[in-house]
Amino acid sequence: QYSIKQLFITITGLFKLRPSHPLSPQCSKNCGGGVTLREIQCFDTRDQRPLRPFHCQTVSTRPVTRMPCLPQPCLDWYSSSWGQCSEVCGGGEQQRLVTCPEEDRCDEDHLPSNIQACNSQPCTQWVTGSWGQVREAYCAHTNTAYRCCVYVKDVPLCLRLQ
Structure with missing residues (x-):
């Protein structure tokens, strides 16, 4: 042993x-x-x-x-203000500049987004006229759309529907 x-x-x-x-x-x-x-x-x-x-x-x-x-601390990312939205309604995008003050000194895991959605509200709205009596209302169909008109005080208010 x-x-x-x-x-x-x-x-x-x-x-x-x-x-x-x-x-x-x-x-x-x-x-x-x-x-x-x-x-x-x-x-x-x-x-x-x-x-x-x-x-x-x-x-x-x-x-x-x-x-x-690499024990040195990471620097904070610099983000510029958001740019103008690409659309006024219906959803668009806006961009901004995101940079690191010193190359390779910012944490890639915490990189802020440089693009975001904007103006997501629908592109429709109500149009109102002044109060008055409705004299006549009609809708007509064409090959591509409906056209509806309402006459208020002899003034036509028309809307084209697709």
């Missing part, structure tokens, strides 16, 4: 975990603290041959695979 343990200890000393490459220069975020990652591999220390991970399971110190990076 003792010799097996001793042999096992000797064998495990021959294997080592080491980074397969140095820490990646790529940080997961531009600012506000992200992480940088690296892979680790199990190697035979005698001939530097890569091994399967289970060979290194008994190695007590596993190299770090994640490191914090």
Whole structure:
């Protein structure tokens, strides 16, 4: 039993975990603290041959695979005023300029929208005339629409319906 343990200890000393490459220069975020990652591999220390991970399971110190990076705080996005709406009614869009004061120093996850809907109210409205007596009302159909007219005090008020 003792010799097996001793042999096992000797064998495990021959294997080592080491980074397969140095820490990646790529940080997961531009600012506000992200992480940088690296892979680790199990190697035979005698001939530097890569091994399967289970060979290194008994190695007590596993190299770090994640490191914090870019601790500087993110800057706030700058947003200009909204521009004019593309439509006066029926739904349009308006745009604005959104920029970061310093390149790569704003959090992309909190990028404000640069476009929004506007003037969504319908393009219809009531038209009212002055009070008076209705003398005559009629509607006529043409090939493409109806035309309805109401005469109030001998003044025609007409509406074309499609």
